[in-house]
Amino acid sequence: MATAVMTTLDPKSRSAARGMSDLTIRNLFIIPTIVFLIVFNIFPLLYSLGYSFTDFRASSPAAANFVGLQNYRELLNDPFIWSNFAITAKYVIVSVVGQVIVGFGVALLLNRDIPLKGLLTTLLLLPMMLSMAVVGLFWKLLYDPSFGIINYTLGLGSFEWLSNPDMALYAVAITDIWMWSPFVMLLSLAGLSAVPKHLYEAAAIDRAGSFYTFFRITLPLVAPILMIAIIFRTMEAFKTFDLAYILTSQPTTEVISIRLYKMAFQEWQTGRSCALAYIVLIMILAITNIYVKYLNKVKER
Amino acid sequence: MAAVTTSAERSLNKLAIVGVLIVTIIFLAPIYWIASTAFKPRNLATTIPPTVVFQPEISPFVKLFTKRSQLRTAPTPEQYAAAPWWERLVFDGGEKVVRSGRGEVQWSGYPSRFMNSLIVAITSTILAVGMGTFTAYGFSRFKIKGEQDLLFFILSTRMLPPVVVAIPMFLMYRVVGLNDTHWGLIILYTAFNLSFSVWLMKGFMDEIPKEYEEAALVDGYTRMEAFFKIVLPEAATGIAATAVFCFITAWNEYAFALIMTNRRAQTAPPFIPSQVGSGLPDWTVIAAGTFLFLLPVAIFTFLLRNHLLRGMSFGAIRK
Incomplete structure (x- = not known):
């Protein structure tokens, strides 16, 4: 942390003689944000924690009945929910591995003397800045079996992507890889450019092979930043909703967020969905914790 | 790379250039396809083989708005x-x-959805960046008990899956009548972006030497005056970059908008997909709507290019 810029809090400091004390200013600057986040993020979660112990349905006027842990017990014993988690896990693995291979690969290519490097990098970053839902929708046309450009370019005839239960999840993952490889590339580039040049020069003098140089110098030094990218993307892929929801309606692509959405807003099982939301929440917080620990570790370097 | 440039090294470089060009073309192809479909006559949008050369026309945009x-x-x-x-x-x-x-x-439904997107994204950006700047200054300059825990708390609110937050918010908004209103979405997006803006702005604030304000304090400025007259101008670039990031996030958001709005306050991201009905959709109109919607973000991406790294990594990594 940047302890060097900390000012000691002294209510009787020079500036306190006129105007507000530093203590007042600190509270004035920080407390509204904390309060805002508590009211609009934490309070709703407590509200839904309460509902998760009931059989409440937002679509019916019937009052909520307390059912104890029944929602949680049923959800954890429901094989369908576990298959949603399995689909999500498969999706996370396919899309994050794909993003790391493509993103890190392109970063290695870009980390050389390449004309117009800045422009090319910016152009490559474009997909991840765009709206997942809106651009994802257009991939429906690209994947179209009869007139999509993907089948045409690859010469796949009328290969079914999105309406094929075995292929749909991979199709969604490919679109996700297209959108988010640039993110891995961006962070990898930052890591690569921070590797001291003299290490490569020393390796060259020692006549080290490029294989050795890559595994002994490049990879270990880029690893921490690559790890940030991986954890961050894992977290995002775990939460994925937009792309899968828009591209297909196959049961094989029903990731946990989609299940949750359907349970809450189509089947109106409000109480049960609150319980499922809590199960998902705890998993997310666990990954977030790892992410933040890692962030701080890298920051301290 | 190695200081000695050998011929092997040079040909390797050439290979890398070819590789980068191929990757760039593949990555931009879908975006190019959106842009070109937006200017095609309808009968050329779904041809085999795909139509690449054609007389561009404006009719998809006329159809988009009417x-x-x-x-x-x-x-x-x-x-x-x-x-x-x-x-x-x-x-x-x-x-x-x-x-x-x-x-x-x-008029078609598009212009009003586009306006809703603008209203919601701009208002929530102003709120999130405004509050975030003050809070970031507080965290950057003052000693705060449990600072790390508070920062973790702030960050974790951003990590929640939208659907998880949306369920209780939907129930609460129903009670207070905020469903399908601009303010309902603005509040959600502000909360979502606030955590991001605090983290990002804190990085920018940490970089402003505290000696600047201390000199001002010695000269008789109050802390508030020093903040507004010395710190804010120094942070202007950071504030602008943070604002653009918040705008893009709010502009692109889909899940909250899908759940919380249905007509009056609906933004473009849930609206555009809802136009693809069960029949054969007119892809030129969808492409035109998509093209107009993506345009501001594409422009912002170029303006932001020097800040992208920091913005995408929560300010943790600097260039």
Whole structure:
């Protein structure tokens, strides 16, 4: 942390003689944000924690009945929910591995003397800045079996992507890889450019092979930043909703967020969905914790 | 790379250039396809082989903004001659523009959704960046008990899956009547972006030497004056970059908008997919809507290019 810029809090400091004390200013600057986040993020979660112990349905006027842990017990014993988690896990693995291979690969290519490097990098970053839902929708046309450009370019005839239960999840993952490889590339580039040049020069003098140089110098030094990218993307892929929801309606692509959405807003099982939301929440917080620990570790370097 | 440039090294470099060019072309192809489909006549949007060279036309945009219906009978020559140029484009496509009883052209749902997107994204950006700047200054300059825990708390609110937060928010908004209103979405997006803006701004604030303000304090400025007159101007670039990031996030957001709005306050991301019905969709109109919607973000990406790294990594990594 940047302890060097900390000012000691002294209510009787020079500036306190006129105007507000530093203590007042600190509270004035920080407390509204904390309060805002508590009211609009934490309070709703407590509200839904309460509902998760009931059989409440937002679509019916019937009052909520307390059912104890029944929602949680049923959800954890429901094989369908576990298959949603399995689909999500498969999706996370396919899309994050794909993003790391493509993103890190392109970063290695870009980390050389390449004309117009800045422009090319910016152009490559474009997909991840765009709206997942809106651009994802257009991939429906690209994947179209009869007139999509993907089948045409690859010469796949009328290969079914999105309406094929075995292929749909991979199709969604490919679109996700297209959108988010640039993110891995961006962070990898930052890591690569921070590797001291003299290490490569020393390796060259020692006549080290490029294989050795890559595994002994490049990879270990880029690893921490690559790890940030991986954890961050894992977290995002775990939460994925937009792309899968828009591209297909196959049961094989029903990731946990989609299940949750359907349970809450189509089947109106409000109480049960609150319980499922809590199960998902705890998993997310666990990954977030790892992410933040890692962030701080890298920051301290 | 190695200081000694050998011929092997040079040819390797050439290979890398070719590789980068191929990857760039593949990555930009879908975006190019959106842009080109937006200017195609409808019958060329879904051809085999795909149409690459064509006479660009503006009719998808005319159709995007107007309400249309299928033509049963062709317009008479007089009708056609009396119609303005843009209406003829719709006639040419086998459709007619729907008019009200008094002959006013009926708009499609798109312009109002686009406006909703603008209202919600701009307002929530101003709120999130405003609050975030103050809070970041507080965290950057003052000792705070449990600072790390508070920062973790702030960050974790951003990590929640939208659907998880949306369920209780939907129930609460129903009670207070905020469902399908601009303010309902603005509050959600502000909360979502606030955590991001605090983290990002804190990085920018940490970089401003505290000696600047200390000199001002010695000169008799109050802390508030020093903040507004010394710190804020120094942080201007950071504030602008943070604002653009917040705007893009709010502009692109889908899940909250899908759940919390349905008509009056609906933004473009849930609206555009809802236009793809069960029949054969007119992809040129969808492409036109997508193209207009993506344009501001594409422009911002170029303006932001020097800040992208920091923005995407929560300010943890600097260039």
